[in-house]
Amino acid sequence: MSTDLWQVDGVDLDGYLARLGLPARAPARKVLDELHEAHVRTFTFDNIDVFLGQPGGVDLAAVQEKFVGRGRGGYCFEHSTLLAAVLERLGYDVRRRLARVGDPADGSLQGRTHMVVEVVLDGQRLLCDPGFGMSVLRPIPLTHGTQDDHLGWRYRIDHTDDGWQMRRWRDNGWLMMHTTDELGVLPVDVEMGHHYTSTHPTSHFMRTLMVTRHLPDRHVTVTHAALTIRRADAPTEHRLLRDGELAHWLRVLEVPLTPDEEQRLLERAAEAATAQA
Numbered sequence: 686m687s688t689d690l691w692q693v694d695g696v697d698l699d700g701y702l703a704r705l706g707l708p709a710r711a712p713a714r715k716v717l718d719e720l721h722e723a724h725v726r727t728f729t730f731d732n733i734d735v736f737l738g739q740p741g742g743v744d745l746a747a748v749q750e751k752f753v754g755r756g757r758g759g760y761c762f763e764h765s766t767l768l769a770a771v772l773e774r775l776g777y778d779v780r781r782r783l784a785r786v787g788d789p790a791d792g793s794l795q796g797r798t799h800m801v802v803e804v805v806l807d808g809q810r811l812l813c814d815p816g817f818g819m820s821v822l823r824p825i826p827l828t829h830g831t832q833d834d835h836l837g838w839r840y841r842i843d844h845t846d847d848g849w850q851m852r853r854w855r856d857n858g859w860l861m862m863h864t865t866d867e868l869g870v871l872p873v874d875v876e877m878g879h880h881y882t883s884t885h886p887t888s889h890f891m892r893t894l895m896v897t898r899h900l901p902d903r904h905v906t907v908t909h910a911a912l913t914i915r916r917a918d919a920p921t922e923h924r925l926l927r928d929g930e931l932a933h934w935l936r937v938l939e940v941p942l943t944p945d946e947e948q949r950l951l952e953r954a955a956e957a958a959t960a961q962a
Contacts, residue, residue: 690872691781692745696770700753704728712776714806718823721813724768725820729758729940730897732890736909737946737953740883743875745770756941758898760890762879764816765800772813778805781870783878788861789847798878799863800870803827812842812849817862818897818906819853819915837917856921894954898938907934909954910961926958 702709705723710716734740741747743762751757752767765781773779780803787793802813804824811824821840825833829844839854848866852859882888894909906913907926912934914922926934931954935947942950 691770691773693770693773695745696774697749697753698771698774701749701767701771704753704756709775712806717777717804717806717811721815721824722822724764724815725822726899728752728764729938730760730764730816730818730820730895731758731940732760732895733940733942733950734759735883735890736894737949740879743879744872758940759816761800761816762875765802766875768813768815769802772802772804779803780805782865782867783870783874784863784865786863789864790861794864796878796881797866798882800875800878801865812851812865814851818895819904820899822899892957894950894957896935896938896940905934905938907931907938909957
């Protein structure tokens with residue numbers, strides 16, 4: 686695919702790297718690992734705009750204005766669009782891929798509404814997944830049976846006839862995350878996935894707020910109704926949010942909202958919690 690197709694020439698590389706606090710360096714596995722982890726720790730995974738009914742575009746210009754310009758985060762189509770463009774500008778061999786969230790074994794498999802990035806480096810295929818709710822911190826080799834343990838967070842990759850299945854270790858077992866296929870991806874495929882996810886009335890993101898971030902010692906997920914804290918070396922903590930607590934966690938997770946955005950988000954979250962009760 687040509688560079689122009691994905692607007693890669695327009696990426697604000699300097700602005701992006703400044704957000705991450707990293708210099709531009711030649712492609713290398715250690716460099717890629719550091720960049721991937723810095724991206725995941727810098728930008729929240731969230732569906733705030735979708736939840737508020739104001740989904741923006743997922744083209745590179747829109748995404749980098751949001752991430753690089755305003756320091757906001759987003760969900761998979763946004764994260765992977767930006768990371769893929771940055772990696773291409775830095776000289777990496779990049780392929781954009783789509784995946785199905787869920788487990789085919791229990792019938793929960795969804796449409797191709799998750800986006801990841803494949804990088805081929807020194808002959809090795811690597812899966813970059815910066816935009817999942819429980820995102821990996823570094824790329825994982827696309828090799829059947831690969832297990833990765835980074836800072837105590839464990840993941841596994843298996844190959845099947847349907848593609849590359851990714852699992853994470855949770856509660857003494859492997860939890861299915863998604864299955865990535867190897868079909869080519871065009872910008873229109875990303876637009877269609879984004880349109881469904883951000884506007885269809887049955888979309889989970891339309892009904893449920895989700896804001897997550899990897900903090901130094903834990904991974905935090907906040908919804909409109911609940912709080913989940915995961916640590917690599919301890920049982921998961923999960924409880925209902927207390928009245929007025931969402932605003933506190935928006936500060937802890939450093940979500941840069943305008944006062945108007947935050948007020949509307951708190952009101953929308955309260956409505957969703959009431960409807961769910």
